Amino acid sequence: MSKPKFQNPTGVHDILPEDQPYYEAVAEAAKSVLNFYQFKKIDTPILEDAELFSRGIGQLTDIVEKEMYTFKTKGGKDILALRPEGTAPIVRAYIQHGFQSMPQPIKLWYFGPFFRHERPQAGRFRQFYQFGAEILGEKDALADAQLISILYAILQELKLGDLIVKINSIGDENCRPVYRKALIKFLKSNKKSLCSDCQKRLKGNPLRVLDCKNEKCREVLAGAPQTIDFLCEECHTHFKEVLEYLDELKIPYILDANLVRGLDYYTKTVFEVESAPVPNVEGLSQGALSGGGRYDNLAKMLGGPEVPSCGMAGGVERIVALMKERGYKPKSLPKSEVFLAQIGPLAKKRSLAIMEDLRKANIKVAESFSRDSLKSQMGMASKMGIESVLIIGQKEALQGTVMMRNMETGKQSEVKQEEIIKEIKTRLKED
RNA sequence: GUGGCUAUGGUGUAAUGGCAGCACAAGAGCUUGUGGAGCUCUUUGUACGGGUUCGAGUCCCGUUAGUCACCCCA
Numbered sequence: 001m002s003k004p005k006f007q008n009p010t011g012v013h014d015i016l017p018e019d020q021p022y023y024e025a026v027a028e029a030a031k032s033v034l035n036f037y038q039f040k041k042i043d044t045p046i047l048e049d050a051e052l053f054s055r056g057i058g059q060l061t062d063i064v065e066k067e068m069y070t071f072k073t074k075g076g077k078d079i080l081a082l083r084p085e086g087t088a089p090i091v092r093a094y095i096q097h098g099f100q101s102m103p104q105p106i107k108l109w110y111f112g113p114f115f116r117h118e119r120p121q122a123g124r125f126r127q128f129y130q131f132g133a134e135i136l137g138e139k140d141a142l143a144d145a146q147l148i149s150i151l152y153a154i155l156q157e158l159k160l161g162d163l164i165v166k167i168n169s170i171g172d173e174n175c176r177p178v179y180r181k182a183l184i185k186f187l188k189s190n191k192k193s194l195c196s197d198c199q200k201r202l203k204g205n206p207l208r209v210l211d212c213k214n215e216k217c218r219e220v221l222a223g224a225p226q227t228i229d230f231l232c233e234e235c236h237t238h239f240k241e242v243l244e245y246l247d248e249l250k251i252p253y254i255l256d257a258n259l260v261r262g263l264d265y266y267t268k269t270v271f272e273v274e275s276a277p278v279p280n281v282e283g284l285s286q287g288a289l290s291g292g293g294r295y296d297n298l299a300k301m302l303g304g305p306e307v308p309s310c311g312m313a314g315g316v317e318r319i320v321a322l323m324k325e326r327g328y329k330p331k332s333l334p335k336s337e338v339f340l341a342q343i344g345p346l347a348k349k350r351s352l353a354i355m356e357d358l359r360k361a362n363i364k365v366a367e368s369f370s371r372d373s374l375k376s377q378m379g380m381a382s383k384m385g386i387e388s389v390l391i392i393g394q395k396e397a398l399q400g401t402v403m404m405r406n407m408e409t410g411k412q413s414e415v416k417q418e419e420i421i422k423e424i425k426t427r428l429k430e431d
Numbered sequence: 432g433u434g435g436c437u438a439u440g441g442u443g444u445a446a447u448g449g450c451a452g453c454a455c456a457a458g459a460g461c462u463u464g465u466g467g468a469g470c471u472c473u474u475u476g477u478a479c480g481g482g483u484u485c486g487a488g489u490c491c492c493g494u495u496a497g498u499c500a501c502c503c504c505a
Contacts, residue, residue, distance in 0.1 A: 010496075062503050066432075085505085114505080119432075121499060130505060197502070208503090262504060272505090287504060315505030343464055376459095378466035393464055407466070 011118070011126030021330030022320040023129070027111050029157035030131040030314070033150055039109040039133055044089035046113065050081035055301055056088035058264025060204060067116040082115035085263070086132045087295065087311050088302070094136050095304035104137035105309075111316075123287060123318040132292075132313030136299075139308035141238050144269045144294055145245030147312045151273060151290055152251055158319065159328050162276040163289075165251060168259040169239040170207070171231050172267045172296065179230035180206060190220045210258040226257040235268055242269055261291060265298040269310065275322050289322065290314035336366035337428055339381035343374050343393040350397045354390070354420070361421045363428075382407060388427060390420065 008014060015023055031041075050070045057064050069082040083089055090108055093099075099106045111131040118124055133150060135143040148165060155163055171179055184206050191199060195214040202209060210221060231239060246253050253271075261270045270293035292312025299307035323330075338358070342351040351369065358365045368380040374391070381389045391403040391412075402420055404427075405412035415423045 007496075067503080116504075118503070119501095120497085121501095124504075128505070132505095213501090289505070291505060313505060318505060341465085374464050375466075380466085382466040389466085391465075395464085403464090405465075410465095412465085 009126075011120035011124075013125060013127075019320065021332060022323055022328070023316060025158060025323070025328070025330045026131065026314075026316050026319055029154045030109065030111060033154045033157060034109045034133055037107065037146070037150055039107040042090060042093065042108045042110055043112065044083070044086070044093055044110070046083055046115075047080045048083050048089050048092070050079045052088050052092055052302065053081055053084060056091070056263075056265050056298055057085065061262055061264060063116060063262060067118050069115050069117055084114055084116045086110055086112075086114065086130060086313055087134060087263075087265070088298070090134050090311075091136070091295075091298050091302055091304070091307070091309070094307065095299060095302060100137065100305055100307065105143065106136040107133070108136070109133040123315065123321055125317060129316035130313045131316060132311060134309060134311035136309040137307050138310075139296065141241035141269075142245060144238075144242045144310050145249065147292060147310055148246065148253075148271055148273075149249050149251060151292070151312050151314065154314070155273065155289070155319070158323055160275065160289075160319070160322055160326060163273055164276050165246075165253040165271060165273050166256040166259050167242070167246075167253050167269065167271040168227060168256050169231055169235055169242075169268050170227050170260055170266060170270055171235045175230050175232035175235055176227075176267075179225065179227050182225045182230065183207070183209075186224050187220075193217075193220045207260040208262070210260050221258060227260075228255070228257060238268055261293060265295040265301065266293040267296045268294040270294075271312075273314075287318070288315070289318050334364060336364045336384065336386055338363060338365050338388045338390055338424060339377075339384065339386040340365050340367045340390045341374060341377040341381065341392070342367075342369060343372070343391070344397070346394055347392040347397040351392055354392065354402070354417070357421065358424075361425075363421065363424055388424065 034041075050068065053068060054064045059065070063084050068084050070079055071081075072079055090110070094106060109132065112129065113127050114130050115127050117126055120126060131154075133147060135147060148167075152163065152165070170176060184202065187194065187198075187202050187206060187209060191202065193216055194202070194209070195212065195217050198209045198212050198214070198217050201212075209217065210224070212218070212221070228236075228239065243253070243255075259270055259272060261272075270291075272288040272291040274288045290312060292310065294308075294310035296306075296308040298309065299305060340351055340355060340358075342348045348369065351367070355365055355367065366381070366384055366386060368377050371377050371380065374393075378389065387407050389405045389407060391405060393403075396402055396414070399414075400417050401414045402417055403412055404415050404420075404423065
């Protein structure tokens with residue numbers, strides 16, 4: 001294959017026609033569930049001030065430090081970024097448009113592309129789609145549980161069972177520092193047993209040591225202090241309530257003391273949903289399908305009022321991959337009911353008008369006007385599996401009629417043009 | 432950012448260092464107004480750039496892309 005001059009840059013991909021039905025199914029499932037729960041859709045721009053993310057997600061996180069696409073605008077004054085996630089822009093919009101003076105909470109959802117400059121691999125792309133939902137201005141634990149329940153419902157709409165909800169609480173600005181200290185102390189005393197990566201993490205982001213996959217580290221971590229033992233009164237109660245709601249909703253979850261998330265703005269509840277490994281099926285280990293948590297301080301960090309909130313986001317590519325793995329059958333395009341074939345210049349002209357009449361009558365028509373030979377048009381009709389073919393040639397065009405052929409029986413009859421629609425409708429009913 | 436594996440028509444695949452084949456798909460035709468089968472013909476290829484060699488799809492180096500793992504994350 002001689003290399004085409006242009007191809008897509010690393011890590012970004014075309015969503016080809018054959019994959020569209022999967023993406024549409026995800027978007028549709030998200031939309032229907034979220035609409036039911038009174039979430040309003042919002043689209044924020046793909047470009048934002050880069051500082052929005054460095055303030056929100058955290059200057060020292062990998063997302064901001066290494067993975068964010070940033071650039072200077074032509075004027076050179078602004079530094080913009082391709083959005084790496086959806087929450088900070090929504091909080092920005094909340095503050096900017098004065099949503100705090102509307103009845104709280106504000107429930108919003110989105111679906112769109114996000115960008116992170118990473119090395120691509122299974123379920124990981126530089127441009128990827130996420131859907132997400134945010135409940136802003138609600139501190140009650142019900143909101144946390146409801147988001148998990150909604151996420152669960154969306155995934156079930158997509159026939160994705162066998163899901164694991166992992167949940168943890170990482171505390172707030174009162175109790176997290178205490179825990180952090182205890183963890184650092186513990187890790188330092190076990191420093192020699194940790195892998196080299198973790199020794200580095202110990203300095204920059206000690207919480208991240210918790211989800212290291214290295215076996216040695218895991219052994220050490222078995223004895224590590226756990227966030228939930230350090231929660232202050234308020235966080236403890238909140239977490240307990242979230243779990244009680246989940247019990248009530250009958251959503252299976254596992255407490256994962258090692259679950260910490262990579263974004264600095266999280267407080268209290270954090271969760272992830274991943275697919276349970278199915279026996280006898282080689283599944284892709286592509287990480288969490290979806291994640292989320294509470295971010296009570298984000299609005300303030302962005303210079304706004306205090307807006308206790310929580311949110312979740314789902315990775316569409318990962319969900320689509322799982323749907324395919326589990327054999328989900330997306331809806332295909334509705335099949336055309338009739339095929340319109342034409343022969344000769346006069347009929348060709350007439351056929352466009354007939355198409356339009358059929359469209360107005362809500363009859364699905366297929367055609368292959370670019371082919372002039374009746375033979376190849378019939379071939380197309382046959383390949384498409386369409387039972388009724390309308391044939392219009394010179395003779396029919398002059399007479400104002402159309403030949404109607406049943407592809408199964410081979411019977412055909414002439415119908416007057418003004419009666420086509422009526423005739424088609426009665427024939428379709430017979431089937 | 433680090434490491435492993437891979438790269439042959441549109442797709443899927445062959446070719447001990449010696450003529451790049453096959454299948455499917457696509458297009459044209461086999462009574463110039465009638466499809467599904469069959470037949471005939473046609474189009475399309477060694478990712479890119481170097482090197483070794485009489486000779487490279489095949490061996491070596493680089494690049495690019497894909498893929499997987501690490502890191503991190505959806």
